[in-house]
Amino acid sequence: MTMPHNDVAAFHDLLRRITTASTTANGTPRPARILALCGAGLSAASGLATFRGSTASLWHTRDPIKLATPEAFTADPGLVWRFYAYRRHTALNVQPNAGHRALAALAKGLPEGSFLCLTQNVDGLSPRANHPPESLRKLHGSLFDLRCVNVDRKTRGRPRCDYVVQDDFSDPLCPALSTAATGVDETAAASGAELPHIPVNELPKCPKCHGLLRPGVVWFGEALDPMLMVGIGKWVAADTIDLMLVIGTSAEVYPAAGYIEEARDAGAVVATINLDAESPAGLEALKPGDFAFGGSAADLLPELLEPVIGMANWK
Numbered sequence: 001m002t003m004p005h006n007d008v009a010a011f012h013d014l015l016r017r018i019t020t021a022s023t024t025a026n027g028t029p030r031p032a033r034i035l036a037l038c039g040a041g042l043s044a045a046s047g048l049a050t051f052r053g054s055t056a057s058l059w060h061t062r063d064p065i066k067l068a069t070p071e072a073f074t075a076d077p078g079l080v081w082r083f084y085a086y087r088r089h090t091a092l093n094v095q096p097n098a099g100h101r102a103l104a105a106l107a108k109g110l111p112e113g114s115f116l117c118l119t120q121n122v123d124g125l126s127p128r129a130n131h132p133p134e135s136l137r138k139l140h141g142s143l144f145d146l147r148c149v150n151v152d153r154k155t156r157g158r159p160r161c162d163y164v165v166q167d168d169f170s171d172p173l174c175p176a177l178s179t180a181a182t183g184v185d186e187t188a189a190a191s192g193a194e195l196p197h198i199p200v201n202e203l204p205k206c207p208k209c210h211g212l213l214r215p216g217v218v219w220f221g222e223a224l225d226p227m228l229m230v231g232i233g234k235w236v237a238a239d240t241i242d243l244m245l246v247i248g249t250s251a252e253v254y255p256a257a258g259y260i261e262e263a264r265d266a267g268a269v270v271a272t273i274n275l276d277a278e279s280p281a282g283l284e285a286l287k288p289g290d291f292a293f294g295g296s297a298a299d300l301l302p303e304l305l306e307p308v309i310g311m312a313n314w315k
């Protein structure tokens with residue numbers, strides 16, 4: 001039965017209204033302003049694991065403190081690189097899904113600057129779905145960016161080498177990571193085998209200074225790119241926001257999750273698209289006027305965004 005929170009027709013009415021008829025206080029046309037926050041659930045239908053929740057999720061069997069913190073990388077860069085080599089390989093071997101494509105089409109179908117898509121995903125699937133880069137912000141970086149960790153101890157960690165590369169799709173990145181990339185190491189470890197330690201000199205090396213490279217992702221305890229944050233802050237503060245789409249994220253990780261309340265404070269109706277959106281806990285968290293659509297983002301986004309993106313087959 002359709003409830004107010006999952007009424008697709010009412011959501012379509014809202015989308016049509018804000019994308020066709022918005023005007024400013026003095027009557028001049030004002031483009032709709034839509035913000036989206038995406039998480040791992042968006043890529044789940046492509047075959048990538050989420051971080052939390054199901055028994056197949058990444059953090060279900062692994063300790064994030066041992067893999068996704070700068071301290072973990074300092075303690076054992078080989079262990080951390082094994083994890084990221086596997087993630088890079090897996091992400092490169094799946095395809096963007098209809099949800100990524102629908103969001104890319106939304107970005108293309110709205111006036112420039114009126115849609116901002118904040119993705120926490122580092123898997124490169126939104127760029128591969130041709131999401132226009134102007135409207136996409138990769139909050140937690142990318143598995144395919146690399147940077148040098150050759151820091152100057154005398155200047156309290158300021159980088160001594162500024163080498164950064166984007167979109168390096170080499171797989172594996174180096175011979176020592178080949179069995180990790182394809183999952184052979186993971187399978188061996190699961191059956192109790194002790195994996196050999198990978199020495200630093202066998203890990204990805206900076207072509208500029210021969211220091212150690214690290215994945216260009218944001219680990220726990222690390223600040224998000226300050227320039228990125230300033231840009232997003234300016235977009236959020238520029239005007240009222242009509243709609244906040246919260247897609248496939250547990251919204252547990254900050255500062256990303258904080259944008260939901262910021263958008264609400266800026267006037268947005270919040271629409272959650274998540275497998276769990278209509279679970280008892282999901283419904284309990286609903287505020288009056290919110291939408292919540294329980295299901296796969298890959299199925300729901302093409303249907304929900306249809307007033308802007310049309311009825312093409314997004315599969």
Ligand code: BJW
Pocket residue numbers: 038039040041042044045050051052053057068120121122140217218219220221222223224247248249250251252253254255273274275276295296297298
């Ligand atoms: C589907 C689906 C389908 C499934 N369709 N849906 C304020 C309060 C409390 C704590 C903090 C705070 N501020 C900062 C913190 C600390 C920390 C934090 O938030 N911790 C919380 C866990 C409590 N934050 C940080 O450390 C951040 N840094 C920071 O704040 O720095 C401050 C600073 C300032 C100045 C100097 C120094 C520091 C950094 C956070 C970085 C997060 N990094 C990770 C790893 C990235 C690299 C990697 O990929 O390995 O990012 S953690 C992991 O979680 C990853 C994700 O991007 C992120 C969010 O996860 P996401 O995407 O929501 O996934 P899941 O699995 O949680 O949820 C999936 C959802 O999809 C579920 O709801 C499913 O139901 C759903 N779903 N299938 C639709 N088919």
